[in-house]
Amino acid sequence: MNEIISVDAGHLLSEKDGRNFILHDEMEGFGKKYGGTFAAFRSLLKEKKSPLTLSFAEESSIPRIRSVAQELAEKYENVLLLGIGGSALGARAVLQFTRGPYYNLAGQARPRLFIVDNLDPVLVKNLEELIDIRKTALVYISKSGSTPETAALFIHFYRKYREAGGNLKDIVIICDPGDNGINRIAKSLRCHLLHIPPELPGRYSVLSPVGFLPAELIGVDSRQLLEGARAVHRSIIDAPLQENALFILGACLYELSAKGKYIHVLFNYSSLLSEFGLWYMQLWAESLGKRMCLTGEPSQANTTPLACLGATDQHSILQLFKECPSDKVFGFINIESFPVDIALAGEFPDEKEYSYFTGHTLGEQLHIEQLSTEMSLARDGKPCYRITLKDMSVPALGALFYFYEALVVFIAGLWQINPYDQPGVEEGKNITYSLMGRSDYSRLRPAYESAVAEYKAGSRIFSIPFKPAGLD
Numbered sequence: 001m002n003e004i005i006s007v008d009a010g011h012l013l014s015e016k017d018g019r020n021f022i023l024h025d026e027m028e029g030f031g032k033k034y035g036g037t038f039a040a041f042r043s044l045l046k047e048k049k050s051p052l053t054l055s056f057a058e059e060s061s062i063p064r065i066r067s068v069a070q071e072l073a074e075k076y077e078n079v080l081l082l083g084i085g086g087s088a089l090g091a092r093a094v095l096q097f098t099r100g101p102y103y104n105l106a107g108q109a110r111p112r113l114f115i116v117d118n119l120d121p122v123l124v125k126n127l128e129e130l131i132d133i134r135k136t137a138l139v140y141i142s143k144s145g146s147t148p149e150t151a152a153l154f155i156h157f158y159r160k161y162r163e164a165g166g167n168l169k170d171i172v173i174i175c176d177p178g179d180n181g182i183n184r185i186a187k188s189l190r191c192h193l194l195h196i197p198p199e200l201p202g203r204y205s206v207l208s209p210v211g212f213l214p215a216e217l218i219g220v221d222s223r224q225l226l227e228g229a230r231a232v233h234r235s236i237i238d239a240p241l242q243e244n245a246l247f248i249l250g251a252c253l254y255e256l257s258a259k260g261k262y263i264h265v266l267f268n269y270s271s272l273l274s275e276f277g278l279w280y281m282q283l284w285a286e287s288l289g290k291r292m293c294l295t296g297e298p299s300q301a302n303t304t305p306l307a308c309l310g311a312t313d314q315h316s317i318l319q320l321f322k323e324c325p326s327d328k329v330f331g332f333i334n335i336e337s338f339p340v341d342i343a344l345a346g347e348f349p350d351e352k353e354y355s356y357f358t359g360h361t362l363g364e365q366l367h368i369e370q371l372s373t374e375m376s377l378a379r380d381g382k383p384c385y386r387i388t389l390k391d392m393s394v395p396a397l398g399a400l401f402y403f404y405e406a407l408v409v410f411i412a413g414l415w416q417i418n419p420y421d422q423p424g425v426e427e428g429k430n431i432t433y434s435l436m437g438r439s440d441y442s443r444l445r446p447a448y449e450s451a452v453a454e455y456k457a458g459s460r461i462f463s464i465p466f467k468p469a470g471l472d
């Protein structure tokens with residue numbers, strides 16, 4: 001196939017079963033029902049007025065990002081990337097897809113890239129025991145600069161780095177421009193400072209310095225991510241409605257959620273896409289999980305993302321998918337052509353459970369298992385679509401990122417919700433700031449402290465005693 005990605009939406013449709021699928025007649029009416037919303041969405045893309053298109057302008061920042069990456073790669077054995085959510089998940093997906101899960105273990109990998117996106121003290125200690133901080137560069141990514149988890153990690157590693165005599169100018173900070181703590185710190189350290197376009201929300205920022213720097217650090221040409229994204233961008237703009245993959249899929253998913261298919265499962269058929277699955281979950285959840293419409297009315301948005309890994313999760317969650325309530329729509333991501341394949345030798349020819357593998361390959365088996373899983377769900381009344389990536393190239397990954405970014409923005413338009421904010425995350429952050437003693441939140445602290453006391457008073461704890469053997 002010549003396409004970079006293709007979408008098979010045929011098994012979201014049915015001739016007769018309009019309860020679980022989209023009827024062919026219903027699809028015929030999509031243009032009339034959703035064409036207006038799509039046209040508005042498409043013209044924002046075309047006129048480069050959509051936040052998504054800010055990524056394309058970021059191409060101009062790549063030469064500088066590349067030179068920072070090369071400088072760090074020459075000087076350091078390790079790079080520690082601190083970020084969370086949109087400031088880490090895209091980098092994780094790029095690292096895993098392009099270099100595989102064992103990149104840091106490969107002797108020739110330089111620099112090794114460690115992405116820390118949690119506060120867990122055990123995780124941090126484990127990492128410290130593994131790396132020599134004197135040979136480690138620090139990259140601190142926080143769009144807002146106020147995310148408490150990443151700020152805490154930066155404080156910790158900055159202290160270690162400074163105590164180890166690290167060159168403060170080599171630190172890289174990536175954030176929004178602005179007059180705030182993170183920008184002042186970057187200026188006072190006189191370190192590398194890369195800015196994210198303010199109108200590009202964090203979960204859409206993988207195609208910006210947030211994803212480009214980690215890509216360049218591991219030797220991936222970040223321009224190629226943009227090349228793939230551009231191919232999708234052009235196809236959204238150029239393809240007529242009835243052949244437009246994004247329009248058809250977006251309209252189907254929207255209609256299916258109205259038919260009770262609330263859970264959007266993304267079943268990725270490559271271990272090198274499991275981090276992409278986590279990136280997708282944040283993108284989908286924070287963009288589409290909205291209580292209110294742009295009009296101020298309660299929203300009808302009712303979708304939950306779930307990422308799974310094929311073939312692995314066929315042996316964990318598939319049973320439930322098959323036999324429990326039909327509240328899901330399934331997206332499969334398949335790789336057409338793996339860069340390598342492994343042929344199975346003819347062992348145990350007298351054993352029927354083993355002899356049939358002879359002459360097959362692991363890639364072939366993965367494809368067969370993907371198809372079997374999809375077919376068994378579709379034949380059981382579960383709507384399925386499949387996205388096939390031509391290969392495991394960098395442009396294919398860029399295309400996939402942009403496709404899902406555009407898909408959520410289009411679907412948000414159908415629900416008339418804002419895909420770019422995340423008001424639901426704020427309360428938890430405010431409680432954390434107050435309880436941790438952030439000065440500009442001290443006013444809220446007494447109220448939150450009494451709310452915490454009240455909450456804890458509601459606990460009902462049932463303990464299970466344990467006496468280690470030999471201590472009786």
Ligand SMILES: O=P(O)(O)OC[C@H]1O[C@](O)(CO)[C@@H](O)[C@@H]1O
Pocket residue numbers: 084085086087141142143144145146147150202203286422425
């Ligand atoms: O890049 P920042 O500002 O540190 O934010 C990290 C993440 O926190 C959130 O704001 C809330 O979860 C996400 O939208 C964002 O990706």
